[in-house]
Amino acid sequence: MALLELREIRKSFKMGGGDLEVLHGVSLLIEKGEFVAMMGPSGSGKSTTMNILGCLDVPTSGDYLLEGKDVATLDNDELATIRNRMIGFVFQGFNLLPRTSALANVEMPMLYSGVGARERRRRAREALDRMGLGDRMNHDPSRLSGGQQQRVAIARGIVNRAPILMADEPTGNLDTKTSDEIMKLFQDLNVNEGITIVLVTHEADVAAYARRILRFRDGIIIDDEINARVRGADAV
Amino acid sequence: MISTVEIVKVSGRALLANKMRSFLTTLGIIIGVGAVIAAYAVGQGANSVIDKQISMLGSNFMYVFPDRSSVSSFSNPRYLTVSDAEAIERECSGVVAVAPLAETTAQAIYGSANWSAEVSGSTPGFSVVREWLVESGRDLMDGDIRSGSKVCVLGYTVADKLFGEEEPVGKVIRIRTVPFTVVGVFASKGRSMGGYDQDDFILVPITTAQRRLTRNANTGRVGAIMVKGVSMKALNYLEIQINDLLRERHRIRPDRPNDFSVMNISQILDVRRKATQTMSLLLGAIAAISLIVGGIGIMNIMLVSVTERTREIGIRMAVGAKSGDIRLQFLIEALSLSLLGGVLGILLGTAAGIGLSAIMNSPPVFGVGSIVLAFVFSALVGVGFGFYPAWKASLLNPIDALKYE
Known part of the structure; x- marks a missing residue:
């Protein structure tokens, strides 16, 4: 049983008068422990696919099986629980709460899973330490660099021990050097923690860190290949 | 499920982040509750003076004068x-x-x-x-x-x-x-x-x-x-x-x-007592209107707040907040505003009651009942007018909320 399975997923959005279909039947299997990059130009459907995989959005038709369970049968609260326990998110714009310390930001997912204050604090510190931010815990996002903010976001994504991490253009707002640091962190989490990573990017350099690359164009997957030359693999 | 204590903390932080706005929002409630307390204190004070007057004059008596x-x-x-x-x-x-x-x-x-x-x-x-x-x-x-x-x-x-x-x-x-x-x-x-x-x-x-x-x-x-x-x-x-x-x-x-006239003193005092009652009732009505207006003020600000913080709602939902968690957070923010207004209003009303009674030369009477009533009423206003914005916030779709600019 695959960890994530999409079968003939279609998704349309209401646009002006009619419906605009952006996914025209996407099917894919992602196994536990994979590091998958979804590539393609803007509007190709890669982000929409990731939002569906992340239970942030629902398909118009088709089936999505998460650990073999049909997601369409779940209600909003159950979807929230899946986002809370199974999936961590990292966004291009970081999406941290403003005027809220790095520590409090990282603690937030545990707030919604009922983890006690002391345990929350401990695990948030641990995750931030893991991201090399041990000395920035009480800083507000506004006082952190882009790379640091993204590492806070990654810490938030892994703190609740979610087995899947989804990243939508995580390096889009970062310079090349910082991008490489962030990508190495993903690689490290994938190899050493066994976290399944689904990454959306339009940069080949970034996608090169993944072991499998899916190429999207016009709402379908046009190519699905194993990355023979994984970048930085020797370093991990 | 998030614990209520944690939600109260989250709500409290949000309110403290906008201190001035929070205070101005509560002003309607402060005035409303203050008016209830002051009206009651002055009205009861005046009534007690009239009662005392009746007892001093002697009750149930009238004068017959030659006209x-x-x-x-x-x-x-x-x-x-x-x-x-x-x-x-x-x-x-x-x-x-x-x-x-x-x-x-x-x-x-x-x-x-x-x-x-x-x-x-x-x-x-x-x-x-x-x-x-x-x-x-x-x-x-x-x-x-x-x-x-x-x-x-x-x-x-x-x-x-x-x-x-x-x-x-x-x-x-x-x-x-x-x-x-x-x-x-x-x-x-x-x-x-x-x-x-x-x-x-x-x-x-x-x-x-x-x-x-x-x-x-x-x-x-x-x-x-x-x-x-x-x-x-x-x-x-x-x-x-x-x-x-x-x-x-x-x-x-x-x-x-x-060629004579009958003056019913008790009746005159009774009329006066009714007049104070009417005045208390009128002030109470004004207070009720003020509380409703205050409640609408809270609703207005909460709606603005929900719109302003759409992205925050999206983030919270993305990391696992349920609709109920979001609803509770905004409801508690509204409730906190109205209860804060209630407490400040009680203080203000007490001060105003003492001040007005001093001017009117009658001692103010403060009832536990009026204070409890004012408090409960402001809580109801908070829940009543806070519910719609909170409900609206909880209906947001996570991905739409996240994409909101």
Whole structure:
């Protein structure tokens, strides 16, 4: 049983008068422990696919099986629980709460899973330490660099021990050097923690860190290949 | 599921992040609750003063005055007499006591002390109607009236001015030039609402007053007749009886107006009490409107806040917040605002109540009931008007909320 399975997923959005279909039947299997990059130009459907995989959005038709369970049968609260326990998110714009310390930001997912204050604090510190931010815990996002903010976001994504991490253009707002640091962190989490990573990017350099690359164009997957030359693999 | 304590903390942080806005939002509630508390305090205070006034004047009583304006040369001499008073007592039902009153102001002298006092000529009914208690000695008795004896009962002030520390009972004072034996002293009632000293009078038998002081002995004329009824309700019927009785006694033709007037003091006070009640009710209505407007203010700000923080809602939902968690967070923010407004309003209302009562010269009365009511009401406003924005926030789709710019 695959960890994530999409079968003939279609998704349309209401646009002006009619419906605009952006996914025209996407099917894919992602196994536990994979590091998958979804590539393609803007509007190709890669982000929409990731939002569906992340239970942030629902398909118009088709089936999505998460650990073999049909997601369409779940209600909003159950979807929230899946986002809370199974999936961590990292966004291009970081999406941290403003005027809220790095520590409090990282603690937030545990707030919604009922983890006690002391345990929350401990695990948030641990995750931030893991991201090399041990000395920035009480800083507000506004006082952190882009790379640091993204590492806070990654810490938030892994703190609740979610087995899947989804990243939508995580390096889009970062310079090349910082991008490489962030990508190495993903690689490290994938190899050493066994976290399944689904990454959306339009940069080949970034996608090169993944072991499998899916190429999207016009709402379908046009190519699905194993990355023979994984970048930085020797370093991990 | 998130614990309520954690949500309260999250909500509290959000409110503290916008202190000025939070305060201004609560202003409507502060004013509303403050008005409720102040209105209640002042209204109850005024009522308690009126109650006290009634008890000082004596309850359930009315005055009958001769109506000088309507005296006609064609009718018989029209004034009230002692026999009118006796007739009322004899023929009207629902009467507790009747006291004719002939008043004059006169100089009272004892030794080297002298004092100008109101001298009230009346009957034993006087102390019954006006509810005076004798502190020492005795009250007037029927025998004093019949024999027209030269005795008097002193109001507390007069006793104090003339005798000081000395015991007045048994002593002889002179009113004008007439010697009167002091037989008793009334207990003090203190000052009335208008600051008038109620204890500054001397009570003498009406017969003696008419013969020796007012010179109306032949006609038996009196300044007024006081009537005490068995109850407030009985007064209205009593008034009708007195009216009929006196018209008959004075032989007033049906087409002629009364040559006397009946003043129902209790009724006047009752009207005043109703007026304060109406005022309290009006203030209460204004307060209720203010609370509703305040609630709409909270709803407005919460709606703005939900829109402003759409992305925050998206982030929270993305990391696992359920719709209920979001709803609770915004509901608690609204509730906190209204309860904060409630507490500040109670403080403000208490201060305003004390201030207004000082101006109105009546003590404020604060009821636990009004404070609890104000608090509960502001909580209801918070929940009532906070629900829609909170509900709206919880309906957001996570991905739409995240993409919101």
